[in-house]
Amino acid sequence: MRRSVLGLLAAASLLAAPAGAAEDDEADPSILDGVPAFAGLAAGRDALAEQGFRISGFYFSDPRGNLSGGLDKGWTYSGLFKIGVDVDAKTVFGIEGGRLHADMLQIHGRDVSEEHVGNLLSANDIGARPTTRLFELYWDQEVSDRLSVRLGQMAADEEFMTSAYGENFLDATFGWAGPPSENLPQGGPAYPLAALGAQATWKATENFTLVGAVYNGRAAPGRYDDDPERGNRHGLNFRLQDAPMVILEGRYRYNEGEDAAGLPGEIKFGGYGHFGRFGHLKRGTDGLVLGSPGSNDDPRRRRGNVNLFAIVDQQIWRLPGGEDEQGIGVFARVIAGSSDRNPISTYVDGGVVARGLVPGRPNDVIGVAYGWADFSPALADADRAAHAAAGLDLPARSSEAVLEATYRAQIVPGLTVQPTFQYVWRPSGGFAEAESEDEAPKRTRNAKVFGVATIVRF
Template structure:
């Protein structure tokens, strides 16, 4: 793949938003990740709000409802996350991190008579410290909201529905739409069960994902009740391409860059009756970046990077394409009126060229349950495993340097129980066990980082 010029980027943008021949969006409701928008297009699909559960908040609820009747919907949540590394990792210790998200959705049909059109804007207030970065040294982050503390604009876009076709233009984040397991997103706290370690580590500046959204355009086409196709094109960098820390270089989400080598992603979603006639969903997709990528093993002189005599100048590759798949399957449905109450299974995988992707293969999967305990119909629980295989080129570099442990793989187990205290408020104790943090060695070489044991209690209040 070659780098696109500004004219080429514009042409690709137009191609991305043109009506697809046949496919569409899939999720009836937004995902339940930490940064997903709690407000839905349909009031019946909106996440429970604490404003509806606590009588003392009635005046705020009434003001919210009055504005909603005029076409303005305010929503958001606060994510509170104290977490501790009890044993292993780089060192033992604890952190606190928090995230406040506030969103405004404007129904332009109600406000201005523009049929099936809306505007969405949300902002993030991020504070606290990241346990993975400071105490563990792993890539399968144990925290879903770890980021540089700041207040920033996240997504801001115009959406237009045209029959089965839905278009979006503006500042967008790919992790809000793509590579999502419905079962995993509802339960787990670790970031890798959302925007996984594979795209995060393989893409420049971790791709257009929390906490960095970028300018882009998206088209979604509903082929049928079962089949949907969705695709988008984004500016490939959230900050200047050579920035060492994109979050620091674009601290408030206001860079609005356009003209850098683009990032594109597409996904086909198919719903069907799976095992026992229970609902299942298969997603097949791929993403590509049109920038240049360093070879992870070979230098321009043909020698292994880090070996004696090497010029340590990596070869360059044009572009990077990764493919992925996601499977969700309900395995058992409990009796009752809620068809989502039961046990589910999910499996996700990503593959990419080994010569330019830090994580050349990635797999995660697990079991989830809703309403597992009697009398607790809205509680969620789950156990999941994630495995990230580091490129063998990196192992070759480690061997050539001969300065410590060799990067091979990192794995993580998570067990979480998300209890609904009242509609709009959940408390989730979570246990995680990280194997071979960082793939083995720390960034500056040396012996392997010990396996880590992590515990935390996450509270989410939705309003």
């Protein structure tokens, strides 16, 4: 499934203020400012910014191990280096209200979920095929005080369906969740593959914003649906010929400002749809259940696919005498789609996050979150038919769930260390599909995953 670590990094510094979560990395602390030895680099960065070129980035280091269950025990190491530049169009080109953004990724290492756990709600935010790639490249333009547009290569997980609290966890599903990752072709336009598209943001009122986007529906040719990263290895495959994907999200923020009657929160709601053709999960073109004796195993085709979602972020307690973002917050999210064409037909997650509760550690974060993905009943029927035909004693896929507990400690501004523990119930619904026709599906047991991520921002 697609990962979404970039959103986590963008939200980290404003954890407990969901209504004010940053759109990009501008508010995040940099190690160049926190360590005197880097003063020269900070001065050079600031000089470039005065000329209209703002450079930022991070390195994410993630050793992760499966302690038990899953496919087998084992450890992996993943690393992600990102560097980006924002060009102020007024300073450089004389265009008022414009911004050119570009960033690249250098991905290396191995994915613990793919190699040792076998789960869909991936334990590793940054797991992806090792490569160096262009990620996003777009022009952002303010049309008026309330309307802005964006054109270029973009990633939907940078903008849509996110929770400011949920983004602080390291399991990928708390960012770009299980349903879009599994239900959309090639996982949708999300890390590590962005797609060409157009986006509009309209601030209807001071509290309500509407954001919509349309993307090319695939980041790689269709023949690479099982491995799109190989089909667009360096992020330079600028496709426009595929059926489009659209997404619309409304955002309502409340209790903002010093005179607010209560604690701040945000509600998001909307949906996404793909105009391509999707295979029926249960019935073939011959009318038989897929996998059953005599079935041609050619799924019926269905035009289009729509999923709906809703998200709530709410601060429930603020630390007396502390900063606004210090305290405890909760989040919840639900995503649902038709069971005949969506492998994950219902998804729910939620959690509790606290910041600044440890004495002397005002920026440390503690969190516990739970995510549950329900596999489509149609998919389960096809599983039962296929297992019976093959004489296999395996259950049908029912659901997968994950519980994550994490603690993020700020060592110095711009450097954090974050241990995480995840417990995974029924990885891939209880069994992993065979890698070839000569192999049988493999049972998977509940898994325990541990790791310690280190993030350096500059």
